[in-house]
Amino acid sequence: MTFDLLVRGATVYPGDGAAFVGDVAVRAGRIEAVAPTAAGAPALAGAAAEEIAGAGLLLCPGFIDMHAHSALRSFDDPLQAAKIGQGFTTELIHPDGLAPAPVAAGGWRERQAYLRGLEGAGPAEWGWTTLDGYLEALAATRPATSLVPSIGHNVVRDTVMGGANRAPTREELAAMQREVRLGLEAGARTLSFGMLYLPGAYALTDELVALAEEAALFGAPLVPHVRNEGGGVLEAVAEFVEVARRSGAPLNVSHLKCLTDERLLEPLLALLDAAAADVSVSFDQYPYGAGSTVLSALLPAWAQEGGVAGTLDRITRRSERDRIRADVEHGIEGWENILGGLGPDRIVIANAAAPNEAAAGRSLAELADDRGVHHVEAVLDLLLESRLDVTMIEHYASEAAVRQVAVHRLQLVGSDGIYGAKPHPRLYGTAARFLGRFALREGLLPVEEAVARLTARAADRLGLGDRGRIAPGKRADLVLLDPAAFIDTATYDEPARHPDGLVGVWVAGQRAWAGGAHTGARAGGVVREPLPR
Numbered sequence: 001m002t003f004d005l006l007v008r009g010a011t012v013y014p015g016d017g018a019a020f021v022g023d024v025a026v027r028a029g030r031i032e033a034v035a036p037t038a039a040g041a042p043a044l045a046g047a048a049a050e051e052i053a054g055a056g057l058l059l060c061p062g063f064i065d066m067h068a069h070s071a072l073r074s075f076d077d078p079l080q081a082a083k084i085g086q087g088f089t090t091e092l093i094h095p096d097g098l099a100p101a102p103v104a105a106g107g108w109r110e111r112q113a114y115l116r117g118l119e120g121a122g123p124a125e126w127g128w129t130t131l132d133g134y135l136e137a138l139a140a141t142r143p144a145t146s147l148v149p150s151i152g153h154n155v156v157r158d159t160v161m162g163g164a165n166r167a168p169t170r171e172e173l174a175a176m177q178r179e180v181r182l183g184l185e186a187g188a189r190t191l192s193f194g195m196l197y198l199p200g201a202y203a204l205t206d207e208l209v210a211l212a213e214e215a216a217l218f219g220a221p222l223v224p225h226v227r228n229e230g231g232g233v234l235e236a237v238a239e240f241v242e243v244a245r246r247s248g249a250p251l252n253v254s255h256l257k258c259l260t261d262e263r264l265l266e267p268l269l270a271l272l273d274a275a276a277a278d279v280s281v282s283f284d285q286y287p288y289g290a291g292s293t294v295l296s297a298l299l300p301a302w303a304q305e306g307g308v309a310g311t312l313d314r315i316t317r318r319s320e321r322d323r324i325r326a327d328v329e330h331g332i333e334g335w336e337n338i339l340g341g342l343g344p345d346r347i348v349i350a351n352a353a354a355p356n357e358a359a360a361g362r363s364l365a366e367l368a369d370d371r372g373v374h375h376v377e378a379v380l381d382l383l384l385e386s387r388l389d390v391t392m393i394e395h396y397a398s399e400a401a402v403r404q405v406a407v408h409r410l411q412l413v414g415s416d417g418i419y420g421a422k423p424h425p426r427l428y429g430t431a432a433r434f435l436g437r438f439a440l441r442e443g444l445l446p447v448e449e450a451v452a453r454l455t456a457r458a459a460d461r462l463g464l465g466d467r468g469r470i471a472p473g474k475r476a477d478l479v480l481l482d483p484a485a486f487i488d489t490a491t492y493d494e495p496a497r498h499p500d501g502l503v504g505v506w507v508a509g510q511r512a513w514a515g516g517a518h519t520g521a522r523a524g525g526v527v528r529e530p531l532p533r
């Protein structure tokens, strides 16, 4: 028998079981045979076009990124080296309720302006309005990773109701349910929410339940960035537990954390443990004590009404600027208030469009000093000058808190990586930090458990039956790594660094990573087969 690829004698982590030393053979993009080695003899007979000596190395299924801002990246950079270079072969896109589609006819320029900071701009002209049309364009870019779409609540609401700050009418709610259904039929595998972002933040719980009921028909998980990750995090996560319970949909909370008060971590994890008794629940985490998002997330919701144009217009006016500053200083009931909670020293610019490119890497306190203004004024000036195209890194948690979340049994891994001039190191380092640093080096959790969360358990969550395991018939998405060397090297000062110790990555049997560099292979694609209803 001849194979395309034969990895001999590696320690195989199959994704959902005990590791063993053995051989793995690949043919035509699929895993053809798997056999444990007995008494040192080769386990599989036969020749292969390429044979790799795996002794001393770990062979895992390709990793699955549960929170990826890669929706438009492939139009500019289909190689996705930041992701391939840490072993991610599949990415769940459109988190936080945000996506390039669906979008109302004529509404794409506004959407592009809003998404630019998080997702990049994509093509100069967007030719789509439906999720289906956009996924077709995305597939034509031939991405190196497999991209798994979500349908986003924010963009569904925006498509049906624009930026309206009110509850939907019965007709509007039915139209939103229809958009969610169309999205799921077009291949979306989760329903994502971004309650920090507009117009999602305007939705009340009943609206969320009505849309979640559509997801429940497909068994598609709800993937929420909850309303409040600061002082109100318990209520905000409880809201989605209630939505999951009432709708019957599974729940995977996005990037679980306590943004301003670590004392809430114990009760937060206890809340999820209790919910797991009668709700299918999990969460994802990027294994760092800092977050990253658009700088405009520091503004109260009222200041962002009317989208990009409304926000920019408002922050030109003195009275509105004073009101924003007062709200940041005094808070608003129920509002997360990241800047008020963390202060300007702990928030650093990750990327800023012209004329503020030099702001990347500097804290809001430093930038305010430079400009001789209050830090809220500095934020408003940056947003105005760079037309909201600014992202930040917020340092919020201790390493102990990060590890406490990482070891929890319901945890999965999502990079939340956002491209930019000085990106958060999670863009390059997430998988290696979790598996290499936390599991292999620190022994914080068993290696098999860490691999399961990066692979089989994530695949099960997304209904991806063809991957996440090393077994005959599965897609040959594989990661080969040196357990003594595999570790994240990206830092806040030098974020664009690939991890050490990654020997090889294969996507659908094609080698995408070799010798510390991308090979140029683009065998990923877009997963468009709908979940069975």
Ligand SMILES: [Zn+2]
Residues within 6 Å of the ligand: 095, 096, 225, 254, 255
């Ligand atoms: Zn988010």
